[in-house]
Amino acid sequence: MAGNIKFGKRLRELREAKLKNNPKFTLRKFAESVGISPTFLSKVERGEFDPPKAEKIIKMAELLEIDSDELLSLAGKVDPELEKIIKEQPTALPDLLRTVRGMSEAELRRLTQRARDKEDG
Amino acid sequence: MAGNIKFGKRLRELREAKLKNNPKFTLRKFAESVGISPTFLSKVERGEFDPPKAEKIIKMAELLEIDSDELLSLAGKVDPELEKIIKEQPTALPDLLRTVRGMSEAELRRLTQRARDKEDG
């Protein structure tokens, strides 16, 4: 119930942009497509309620045709799929994450590229 | 309430090993040190209740003088600190994790070592 206004503002912005050329993006209709009540969406968009759970946020991102990581991040949540990935390597991946903590985004991108190279080659 | 017997069995094993040369590790006293009731610990150790939340598991690992990742992993949980790390790089780290998914532990260790080298050098 604390309310995250950044998430809400961005969501309304994205939804209203879509609404301009698609009448399926009214608050009521969008809420229905996502699987939540208009009541709840209204309050979330105005920061009166916390963002919905990750699953609903991912659904929203799909409908809005954007990358779900942006909305998840604004909501202060992490894609639950990442938790699954970590659980598949429950000692090596925590170690990796703790090691890369503090690295810049560019460094992380280079490391990711190197990991990808390994996979392919 | 499902009950995770592997976590419980291992916990009891570790606690009873400690108890052999330290009377502070009875079920009641250990429960108190961790900050949970003996009722709850008894049921958790016998797999009748789900493991406690991550924070309590980490406290247990400290008291037992073991690496918390083992217990967290048995409990099917992830160190909440990792979520914080991901949120610090909310696009690069999800990408990295999705990229390394499926890599063997040895490969992950090599990658971690490379990340560490970069940091130091």
Next chain:
DNA sequence: ATGACTGTTTAGTATTAAGTAAACGTTCTA
């Protein structure tokens, strides 16, 4: 044979997250 300490059982409670139904005032259209 009592008191002190075990772990266990019975019977629940507390907290938090994640929402909802229905009515309301406003605007737009027919």
Next chain:
DNA sequence: TAGAACGTTTACTTAATACTAAACAGTCAT
């Protein structure tokens, strides 16, 4: 001037997680 649709408000609900207090039965030392 009625009907339909919009976003909002009021007043609660539901579901899951994470536990707890108190009584109980067994063991051990005194």
